[in-house]
Amino acid sequence: MSLTQETSEQLSAGLARLVRTAKQLGHRVAADLYGDLPSYGWALLAPLEQHGPQRCSALAGAAGIDVSVASRQVSALERAGYVERSPDPVDGRASLITLSAAGAAALAHTRDVRSHWTLDALDDWSEEEARQLSTQLARLADGLDRAARRPSRPAA
DSSP: OOOOOHHHHHHHHHHHHHHHHHHHHHHHHHHHHHTSTTTTHHHHHHHHHHSSSBBBHHHHHTTTTOOOHHHHHHHHHHHTTHHHHHHHHOOTSSSSEEEEEHHHHHHHHHHHHHHHHHHHTTTTTTHHHHHHHHHHHHHHHHHHHHHHHSOOOOOO
């Protein structure tokens, strides 16, 4: 499918505004949203909740960050009590990172705050409109993931 230039520009502008608004909102309400959890914590804790214990390299891949960055962030999360390390039973030289009870509670709190914001933001939407948006956002995220893996186009 091909979009017109006008539609493409409107979508790009709308996405840019959405990202800008989300960043501004995130900075203003970070304490409410994350509590003591560092803002990067969500990206590392959510895969542990969904898929169980993992090596740091797997978490780095899930979060889309370099292993060295993930290692520093995991260490900070461990010091804060959000994750625990244990020897990897397959390779004792490596560690498995596990979500702790405090990490699960922090994720639940963040999820609850996000849910309330969503309900407030969509308070004049119908259930059907909200479901359609959810479906389209997932589709857009999938498309952006695909586009990010393609070679970039040369500047015109």
